[in-house]
Amino acid sequence: xxxxxxxxxxxxxxxxxxxxxxxxxxxxxxxxxxxxxxxxxxxxxxxxxxxxxxxxxxxxxxxxxxxxxxxxxxxxxxxxxxxxxxxxxxxxxxxxxxxxxxxxxxxxxxxxxxxxxxxxxxxxxxxxxxxxxxxxxxxxxxxxxxxxxxxxxxxxxxxxxxxxxxxxxxxxxxxxxxxxxxxxxxxxxxxxxxxxxxxxxxxxxxxxxxxxxx
Amino acid sequence: xxxxxxxxxxxxxxxxxxxxxxxxxxxxxxxxxxxxxxxxxxxxxxxxxxxxxxxxxxxxxxxxxxxxxxxxxxxxxxxxxxxxxxxxxxxxxxxxxxxxxxxxxxxxxxxxxxxxxxxxxxxxxxxxxxxxxxxxxxxxxxxxxxxxxxxxxxxxxxxxxxxxxxxxxxxxxxxxxxxxxxxxxxxxxxxxxxxxxxxxxxxxxxxxxxxxxxxxxxxxxxxxxxxxxxxxxxxxxxxxxxxxxxxxxxxxxxxxxxxxxxxxxxxxxxxxxxxxxxxxxxxxxxxxxxxxxxxxxxxxxxxxxxxxxxxxxxxxxxxxxxxxxxxxxxx
Numbered sequence: 001x002x003x004x005x006x007x008x009x010x011x012x013x014x015x016x017x018x019x020x021x022x023x024x025x026x027x028x029x030x031x032x033x034x035x036x037x038x039x040x041x042x043x044x045x046x047x048x049x050x051x052x053x054x055x056x057x058x059x060x061x062x063x064x065x066x067x068x069x070x071x072x073x074x075x076x077x078x079x080x081x082x083x084x085x086x087x088x089x090x091x092x093x094x095x096x097x098x099x100x101x102x103x104x105x106x107x108x109x110x111x112x113x114x115x116x117x118x119x120x121x122x123x124x125x126x127x128x129x130x131x132x133x134x135x136x137x138x139x140x141x142x143x144x145x146x147x148x149x150x151x152x153x154x155x156x157x158x159x160x161x162x163x164x165x166x167x168x169x170x171x172x173x174x175x176x177x178x179x180x181x182x183x184x185x186x187x188x189x190x191x192x193x194x195x196x197x198x199x200x201x202x203x204x205x206x207x208x209x210x211x212x213x214x
Numbered sequence: 215x216x217x218x219x220x221x222x223x224x225x226x227x228x229x230x231x232x233x234x235x236x237x238x239x240x241x242x243x244x245x246x247x248x249x250x251x252x253x254x255x256x257x258x259x260x261x262x263x264x265x266x267x268x269x270x271x272x273x274x275x276x277x278x279x280x281x282x283x284x285x286x287x288x289x290x291x292x293x294x295x296x297x298x299x300x301x302x303x304x305x306x307x308x309x310x311x312x313x314x315x316x317x318x319x320x321x322x323x324x325x326x327x328x329x330x331x332x333x334x335x336x337x338x339x340x341x342x343x344x345x346x347x348x349x350x351x352x353x354x355x356x357x358x359x360x361x362x363x364x365x366x367x368x369x370x371x372x373x374x375x376x377x378x379x380x381x382x383x384x385x386x387x388x389x390x391x392x393x394x395x396x397x398x399x400x401x402x403x404x405x406x407x408x409x410x411x412x413x414x415x416x417x418x419x420x421x422x423x424x425x426x427x428x429x430x431x432x433x434x435x436x437x438x439x440x441x442x443x444x445x446x447x448x449x450x451x452x453x454x455x456x457x458x459x460x461x462x463x464x465x466x467x468x469x470x471x472x473x474x475x476x477x478x479x480x481x482x483x484x485x486x487x488x489x490x491x492x493x494x495x496x497x498x499x500x501x502x503x504x505x506x507x508x509x510x511x512x513x514x515x516x517x518x519x520x521x522x523x524x525x526x527x528x529x530x531x532x533x534x535x536x537x538x539x540x541x542x543x544x545x
Contacts, residue, residue, distance in 0.1 A: 036289055038282065038285055038286050038289050041282075041285055042278070042282050042285075045278050045281050045282060045285075046278055049273050049277060049278055049281070050270065050272065050273055053271060053273035053277070054270050054271055057271055063271075063274075066273075067273070067274055067277055070273065070277060070281070071277065071280060071281050071284065074281045074285065075281070075284055075285065075288065078285045078288060078289075079288070146264070149260075149264050150264060150268065153261065153264050153265060153268070154268075157265075168265070171230070172230065172262055172265045172266060173265055173266065173268060175266070193227070193232065196226075196230070196232075197223070197226035197227050197230075197232075198226075200226035200229065200230065200258060200261070200262065201225075201226050201258070203261055203265075204226075204254070204257050204258050204261050207257075207261055208257065
């Protein structure tokens with residue numbers, strides 16, 4: 001037992017020192033970037049491009065837009081790197097830039113996009129509908145194949161309003177803490193939570209509805 | 215006690231594990247009784263699980279390269295003026311030093327040239343400007359007709375006529391030139407003066423090749439440089455005689471041995487002849503003198519040196535005329 005305890009402490013201390021090294025390394029890279037070192041910035045690009053690309057893809061809904069968003073994000077970060085004082089985590093700062101870029105792009109493409117039924121509207125419609133009586137048997141949703149469910153889910157997330165999609169992607173797909181979400185989206189924690197719960201419900205409704213359609 | 219709807223609205227939070235312990239206990243109590251909520255919670259949990267298990271996408275391999283290309287482009291355009299001017303030092307610094315030396319050398323040369331030109335005696339610009347030739351052409355014609363023109367000039371020639379001369383002016387010049395050639399030969403310029411004039415004309419005026427060939431065809435006995443100088447001088451003197459008196463002073467050119475002597479001589483002679491010295495410079499003086507006393511002045515100055523250029527003398531009037539006396543020291 002004593003040996004296991006020591007091992008656990010050793011593991012924790014290793015993890016912490018690794019994190020500290022990473023932070024110190026990131027600080028060095030940031031300092032170098034502020035002095036115009038593009039090689040240092042390249043290290044940051046390689047470190048964060050994957051996460052940002054996924055956030056951008058989930059929010060924008062297509063790969064071309066996601067690549068553009070990530071590119072614009074890093075370019076904007078390079079321009080403003082001297083203004084970044086390190087009060088937030090670098091990943092949070094980069095994500096907030098990416099979300100803003102996605103919003104701008106979304107507004108620009110708004111006219112071009114095909115109209116998809118708003119999940120909010122469907123939720124309103126559903127208010128008057130009789131509640132489904134659930135049985136103890138596994139639901140249709142539970143019986144659905146994973147790949148089919150994933151496809152349906154992506155369609156439903158894409159059909160969400162921009163604000164709902166942002167919170168859902170950041171929390172349920174990127175597992176971002178609420179305080180960071182507040183910083184990224186410029187919202188209070190309470191607003192983030194209420195928006196997130198509504199988004200979850202809307203997605204569930206959409207998936208259930210999608211299954212009902214042939 | 216919360217209602218079914220209120221408790222149901224807490225299900226999305228519960229599915230994500232976002233409820234406090236109190237809320238969780240309350241909802242679990244309700245779930246034990248409500249089958250509908252249990253089913254909805256199961257669906258929510260399934261959806262959330264599916265979302266969390268969504269595989270991450272790999273960004274395209276070219277993305278980082280493209281980003282960095284843009285960043286480097288931006289960084290290059292943001293480079294400061296110092297770096298743009300001087301970096302890399304081993305290439306730009308020697309080139310800039312060389313350029314600086316060349317600029318300094320040019321400035322030094324220009325300053326020296328300006329100083330040299332300021333030391334020379336000033337000559338009225340109209341006298342030397344070749345662009346004034348067409349205007350002077352008409353004057354030359356009228357001067358050739360003037361009977362009392364006693365200035366020692368060689369016969370006028372078309373050699374100095376500018377190429378761009380208007381046809382009407384050329385038509386006027388030709389008969390005049392013939393008439394002058396028919397007139398008795400003018401007084402010849404003394405030999406030493408002529409030699410000096412020749413040397414001067416070689417440096418000041420070179421007739422155009424076409425003009426030279428025209429001259430040669432006309433069979434003129436004089437060298438072209440002499441004829442050009444003579445015509446120029448005549449044009450200048452006629453310019454002052456033909457109605458522009460007062461605007462353009464007459465000119466008298468002297469070759470002297472001592473510069474101070476001639477200056478002192480002028481100080482004495484000019485007031486004695488009833489004139490005034492208007493302006494005195496190194497190597498020249500502008501005087502005003504009665505027209506009828508001009509020959510006397512010329513005669514007295516001739517004692518101080520050789521006269522290289524004489525003014526047009528009109529002793530009939532009693533007006534005051536302006537005379538520019540230029541002297542050159544022969545060492």
